[in-house]
Amino acid sequence: MRRVDLRKSQNLFQDLKNIIDDACMGEVLVVLFEIGDFSNVEKSFAFVKEQNCELLNSLKFNQVDWTIVIKKAKQ
Secondary structure, eight states: OEEEEOTTOSSHHHHHHHHHHHSOTTOEEEEEEEOSSTHHHHHHHHHHHHTTEEEEEEEEOSSSEEEEEEEEOOO
């Protein structure tokens, strides 16, 4: 399990893709990012699925941050 802090990311989805690409098959990632406008939360669900990952959990961490827990699927 690896924790990834993307709160200061300028390009959330590109950075998340790079993290997922570098992850091992079956690895669990806890990803923290700023909510900004709420659409990024909804987009992250679809994005995770497109990257062949399983969304294990999603929750509001505090007033401005969101956490998703994903698992890179085995092929």
